[in-house]
Amino acid sequence: MMEEVKDASSFLSVQVHNIKVTEVLQDGDSLTFIIVSQKLSGTGEFHVDRTYEDFEWLQQHLFSQEDVPGIQGVIFPPLPARLQVNPSSKALKHLGFLGLGEWQPYCKALEAFLRQVAAHSVLSKNRAVEIFLTSSDPPGRQKVKKNIFNRLSQAVEEMRKEGHKDVDDFFQTKRDHNFLLTGYTKMASEKFLDVVLTEQKIAVACGHFSTALHLCVEQGENPEKQDFSQVCVKLSEVFNSIKKSMTSTAMNDMNSLGLGLDLETRYQEAEKEMLFRRTCKLVELQNATKNADKAKPVKKAVMEEAKKATETEFRQICEVAKKEIIQLESKHVETLKQALVQWCEKQLLTAKESAEVYSQHLQTFKRMQ
Structure with a gap:
């Protein structure tokens, strides 16, 4: 250990x-x-x-x-x-x-x-x-x-602090933006997840239909039955190709934009938690200031000392938080951009490969006619 x-x-x-x-x-x-x-x-x-x-x-x-x-x-x-x-x-x-x-x-x-x-x-x-x-x-x-x-485990009881008016316009703006972005990013992630799940369902359905078409194949020397069986086999191949294409599309969606949106959602929540911790410290500082102002002479020195300590801690938190927010925005804009570019590139590649396969199927059906 x-x-x-x-x-x-x-x-x-x-x-x-x-x-x-x-x-x-x-x-x-x-x-x-x-x-x-x-x-x-x-x-x-x-x-x-x-x-x-x-x-x-x-x-x-x-x-x-x-x-x-x-x-x-x-x-x-x-x-x-x-x-x-x-x-x-x-x-x-x-x-x-x-x-x-x-x-x-x-x-x-x-x-x-x-x-x-x-x-x-x-x-x-x-x-x-x-x-x-x-x-x-x-x-x-x-x-x-x-x-x-x-x-801060008592955060549920302190949720009212989330709406506390900030003394710094920079942080008030970031809190407002974060509130909106957290909801929008989560919604976008959930909607895109629905798209991927639908693609997976379509792939499974095409696989089942491809298998079912093989059940229509009949043995025998009857020319019509042979033609029908041949069409069923070729259609089965087409739907199997659709299955592979949809499976690849769903996998690409998940590993590119899907993971990008997931990471962005979790980071928005992490930023929200940090901003809430800072707001709690702001409320603590304001209460310490009030207590120091109202303190009797006997306790004045102690209250002033507590106020200064809280003030120093709050200032340090703000300095770190500003740097963190600026770095996060710069880094995650680039990260999300990369996820989008990767998503587009993979979609184009899959579409190109699928088009080539479908073209081959089309030529096969033309020769059959």
Whole structure:
């Protein structure tokens, strides 16, 4: 078992862009993910196996860095929800695109999470990241100390703070935009998921119809029956080609724009959580200011000290949050753009390949006439 992790500024010994989740191993209801990272020296690779609990262990250590100035202003890379071996329909709806495709999309989402953590200027310095990516031993199962998220577990009761008027126009605007974008992005992701599921259903239906056409084939020397059987066989081939085309289209949709929308949705939620933490600290500062103003002489010094401490913490959060928001907007516009370009390129390639196949089928039918 690994030693107790303490935060420490250190450089990772892996190449961030070469972190990969290459395989999933199943043992009953348990899933183990194989993670391969290229050594920074370029002389080899780290191979580690991690369970979802290990990912949660890493995330909790990232959340626990309360001694890092402005940590509550960080937009933490979102960890995908747990993947179940035999998910229910409700779980699949919650996972969305990550619940499709034989675990491949889910591995890509975990891979994106690790790369984003490893590339983050603050989070990558946590010793837990290096240990997670390079140690052959599994992370310890010790309880992690309470963190900023535990402390904000009463968020449901504090939801009224979401509508609290901000003192900074920049953050008020970002909060308003985030509120709209979170809803629109989630809706777009859900609608596109419906498209992919429909494509998969069409592919399955074409496969069934292709098989059914073979049942119409009759043996014998009757010319009419032979002609009819030949038409059924060729039609079966056509519908089998449609099945392959729709399957390829659905897979392309899922692995390009689908995963792009999923990541964007989860990041909008992560930004929303960060903005809410900052709003809570704003309310705390305003209350501390009121208490200091109203304090009796005997408690005045103590209240002023508490106010200054909260003011310093709030300022640090705001400084970090502004940088995080600017970086997120710049990076994720590019990420979504790449997803759209990849989607278009794959759609064009699939359409070209399908057109060639359909052209061959058409020529075959013309020769039959």
